Amino acid sequence: MFFNSIDFAIYLPIVFILYWFVTNKNLKLQNSLILVASYVFYGWWDWRFLSLIFLSTIIDYSVGRQLFREENTLKRRLLLWISIIINIGLLGAFKYYNFFLDNFINVFSFFGTDIKANTLNIILPVGISFYTFQTLSYTIDIYKKRLSPTKDFIAFSAFVSFFPQLVAGPIERATQLLPQFHKKRAFDYSKSVDGMRQILWGLFKKMVIADNCAEYANLIFNNSDDYSGSTLLLGALFFAFQIYGDFSGYSDIAIGTSRLFGFDLMRNFNYPYFSRDIAEFWRRWHISLSTWFRDYLYIPLGGSQGGKWMKVRNTFIIFIISGFWHGANWTFIVWGVLNAIYFLPLLLTHNNRKYIDTVAAEKYFPNIKELILMLFTFGLTVFAWIFFRAESLYHAFSFIDGIFSESLFRISILDLKKISSGANIIYTILFLTGFILVEWFQRKKQHALQFSNANKSIILRWSIYYGLILLIFIFQGNQQDFIYFQF
Numbered sequence: 001m002f003f004n005s006i007d008f009a010i011y012l013p014i015v016f017i018l019y020w021f022v023t024n025k026n027l028k029l030q031n032s033l034i035l036v037a038s039y040v041f042y043g044w045w046d047w048r049f050l051s052l053i054f055l056s057t058i059i060d061y062s063v064g065r066q067l068f069r070e071e072n073t074l075k076r077r078l079l080l081w082i083s084i085i086i087n088i089g090l091l092g093a094f095k096y097y098n099f100f101l102d103n104f105i106n107v108f109s110f111f112g113t114d115i116k117a118n119t120l121n122i123i124l125p126v127g128i129s130f131y132t133f134q135t136l137s138y139t140i141d142i143y144k145k146r147l148s149p150t151k152d153f154i155a156f157s158a159f160v161s162f163f164p165q166l167v168a169g170p171i172e173r174a175t176q177l178l179p180q181f182h183k184k185r186a187f188d189y190s191k192s193v194d195g196m197r198q199i200l201w202g203l204f205k206k207m208v209i210a211d212n213c214a215e216y217a218n219l220i221f222n223n224s225d226d227y228s229g230s231t232l233l234l235g236a237l238f239f240a241f242q243i244y245g246d247f248s249g250y251s252d253i254a255i256g257t258s259r260l261f262g263f264d265l266m267r268n269f270n271y272p273y274f275s276r277d278i279a280e281f282w283r284r285w286h287i288s289l290s291t292w293f294r295d296y297l298y299i300p301l302g303g304s305q306g307g308k309w310m311k312v313r314n315t316f317i318i319f320i321i322s323g324f325w326h327g328a329n330w331t332f333i334v335w336g337v338l339n340a341i342y343f344l345p346l347l348l349t350h351n352n353r354k355y356i357d358t359v360a361a362e363k364y365f366p367n368i369k370e371l372i373l374m375l376f377t378f379g380l381t382v383f384a385w386i387f388f389r390a391e392s393l394y395h396a397f398s399f400i401d402g403i404f405s406e407s408l409f410r411i412s413i414l415d416l417k418k419i420s421s422g423a424n425i426i427y428t429i430l431f432l433t434g435f436i437l438v439e440w441f442q443r444k445k446q447h448a449l450q451f452s453n454a455n456k457s458i459i460l461r462w463s464i465y466y467g468l469i470l471l472i473f474i475f476q477g478n479q480q481d482f483i484y485f486q487f
Contacts, residue, residue, distance in 0.1 A: 001044035038163035049125040064149035127167030138174035155181040164257040170288035185262035195259030197449035202252030210245030211477030229408030276373040279352040
């Protein structure tokens with residue numbers, strides 16, 4: 001079930017009414033409703049994969065209970081590894097089996113040995129990378145004695161499968177989200193209204209910004225040999241805003257929907273394209289995944305506390321695994337390596353935490369230095385996104401070669417005619433410009449429709465709401481799957 005579908009528009013009010021008007025007097029019933037609603041939501045794609053979620057739930061619930069009772073260090077470590085191996089094993093089987101098999105065959109073929117092996121036609125379960133990491137956080141935190149296991153199987157099952165963030169995050173920690181299932185929840189009007197605003201902004205980002213950018217990005221990337229360098233650069237820029245509008249739009253809808261039911265999810269995006277260096281970018285982009293890797297992998301490996309070799313090693317490990325988490329393709333691994341190369345100079349010179357404040361926090365516009373730093377960081381990010389979007393390494397390198405050709409500074413009217421009628425692409429560029437300006441002026445807020453002194457601007461606020469709804473209905477692009485559903 002997609003957030004931007006008629007199905008969800010019908011489904012959400014039904015669950016909301018049942019939640020607050022039928023089950024509101026009983027916490028157990030509320031959690032049971034969330035569990036059922038989450039399984040229906042996920043089963044809308046393919047009910048067969050519900051068994052995987054249930055298996056992860058059973059395993060980590062049981063391991064967590066046993067970990068808490070067990071005092072023997074060796075046995076506790078064994079229990080933890082049971083959870084890790086089963087969860088990562090399921091993820092690996094569905095997501096990486098064919099990748100490793102193909103590369104295994106290619107290595108032996110290089111040395112003249114022909115191996116006959118059949119790849120499997122495996123369907124990747126939607127969201128498996130997200131809920132796998134979420135359940136792992138539970139067992140790891142119990143092992144580290146940061147969390148006591150729950151005895152409420154219904155609450156734990158609802159935590160694992162919570163439908164707003166089940167398939168594309170944010171990846172919630174058990175220490176933050178699970179306790180919310182144990183507390184009585186009362187309807188909060190102001191929280192629900194703000195949640196609706198965030199949903200609306202998320203839908204605008206997805207349906208108007210991301211889906212329109214996707215039309216041009218897909219056309220240019222899929223036919224990159226036919227276009228000039230300037231058009232290829234335009235395609236890379238369109239993809240940069242497509243992936244941001246798509247993924248941050250999903251996160252906005254997920255966080256806003258959760259607030260309708262009295263839950264607070266962690267922030268997942270904090271205006272990352274206004275970052276002044278790559279370290280700041282990674283503190284603002286996909287925050288739930290970045291902090292997950294930091295806390296559960298980078299710090300246990302020693303973090304940045306050791307010598308230069310350890311810092312270099314740990315940085316490459318984190319970014320390569322992050323790239324591989326995104327997909328079973330060498331393009332994602334190169335994307336991770338590239339970001340590690342971007343990040344290392346800042347880490348080694350102790351400048352990786354230089355920018356932790358909001359850019360130009362007390363001003364309307366950035367100064368020249370800040371603007372140059374933001375544009376440079378954005379340029380590095382766009383370059384890396386080419387590997388993220390390309391079908392193969394050959395495609396990525398040929399795309400880059402095309403950009404840096406003599407045609408880079410030549411605007412081709414023929415190219416513009418190929419990719420779209422002039423009016424449509426102009427509308428998209430205008431929407432992008434307005435979108436960037438709105439996010440810039442709201443960069444100190446949790447989301448772009450979070451207003452201060454709300455009671456003093458009722459007419460303005462409702463004009464904005466209806467204006468956005470009108471733009472969504474009139475200018476929405478062709479419906480595209482959320483990009484991160486494939487991860």
